[in-house]
Amino acid sequence: MAMDRFVRALIQWQAGSRPEPARTLPVAHLRERYATQVGRLRGKSAQDPDIETKDHLIDGGDGTFRVRTYQPPADRGxxxxxxxxxxxxxxxxxxxxxxCRRIACELGAVVVSVDYRRPPEHPHPGPLRDGIAASEWADRAFPGRPHVIAGDSAGGALAMGIAMHHRDHGGIGFAGQLMVYPPADPELRSESARKYGTGYLEEVDDLRWYYDQYVPDPAHRSDPAIDLLSADHRGLPPTVIGTAEFDPLHDEGVELALRLAAQGVEVHHVPAPGLVHGYLLMADIIPAATEAVRNVLAAVEQMLTPVPTAR
Incomplete structure (x- = not known):
């Protein structure tokens, strides 16, 4: 499918501004730029749903970090x-x-958003440990609910690492996991990484730099929570994987879905034709992105809805 015309215009606008590659910037400057870019997108979007939010500090074992809870207007438990x-x-x-507001409203779910401590100050396994602690806090704070572990991009990889941890340690039995355009191969060997690695908003050389910050010792990149394609997927919860057509990580997401299914995991792969990495943040300003987000959340809804049994 051809690239969405609004996405093409966004790419052309960004190219015209000649932004410095992420890998060349000081981390503080990069974080500020990312927040500014997202803020501009948000400023053009529809009004965010008015739902109750609250920030909490929780103990990560070696310090505290923040989570934010979202209480939906129509709580479906x-x-x-x-x-x-x-x-x-x-x-x-x-x-x-x-x-997170959209997820809370469309799924009728309490959402616990994790402000995990980030590299390079807190490399792997720090963010993963924070995610595990946050998922346990959420399960205690809101007991008895079907619990989905979810994330986008790097957060999607963390979500799967958290699911594997709980599987291996007799922890939370998640009702499902959601990963949207997750990185699954630290070597970035796929055809899509070559084909869409330059000029599609997410640069493959920047992705390599992100891995260098998160897992600075290449010897540790064989960890199953990093090399998701080589992990043991048996016993993982039902999974929704969203991919974007013009994304360096596209083929990794497709391959991950196939490998999960081959090991007996129920998988719903939701492609996003014409779109690029990061489309979750483009909802409400790019119609195709809005539709893609709806499709992903509809797949989660289907995953969580029991199938009626015949009498």
């Missing part, structure tokens, strides 16, 4: 722990606030 994207290095509960 569900729970989502959400890990934001941004290459592990950038992103926050603030940048992904509109995403």
């Amino acid at each position: 569900r729970l989502v722990t959400y890990l934001h994207g941004g290459g592990w290095v950038t992103g926050s509960v603030d940048t992904h606030d509109p995403v």
Whole structure:
């Protein structure tokens, strides 16, 4: 499918501004730029749903970090722990606030958004440990609810790492997991990484730099929570994977869905034709992105809705 015309215009606008590659910027400057870019998108979007939010500090074992809870107007008794994207290095509960509001409203779920501590100050396994602690806090704070572990981009990879941890340690039995355009291969060997690695908003050389910040020792990149394609997927919860057509990570997401299914996991793969990495943050300003987000959340809804049994 051809690239969405609004996305093409966004890419052309960005190219015209000649932004410096993420890998060349000081981390503080990069985080500020990311937050500003997301804020501009949000400023053009529809009004965010008016729902109750509250920030909490929780103990990560070696310090505290923040989570933000979202209480939906129509609570259907569900729970989502959400890990934001941004290459592990950038992103926050603030940048992904509109995403979590949408999830809360459309799924009727309490959402716990995790402001995990980020590299390079807190490399792997720090963000993963924060995510595990946050998911346990959420399960205690909102007991008895079907619990979905979710995230986009780097947060999607963290979500799967958290699911594997709980599977291996007799922890939370998640009702499902949601990963939207997750990084799954730290070597970035796919055809889409080559084909869409330059000129499609997310640069493959920046992705390599993000891995360098998150897992500075290449010897540790074989960890199953990093190399998701080589992980043991048996016993993981039902999974929704969203991919974007013009994304360096597209093929990794497709391959991950196939490998999960081959190991007996129920998988719903939701493609987003014509779109690029980061489309969750483009909802309400790009119609195709709005539709793609709806499709992803509809797949989660289907995953959580029991199938009636014949009498």
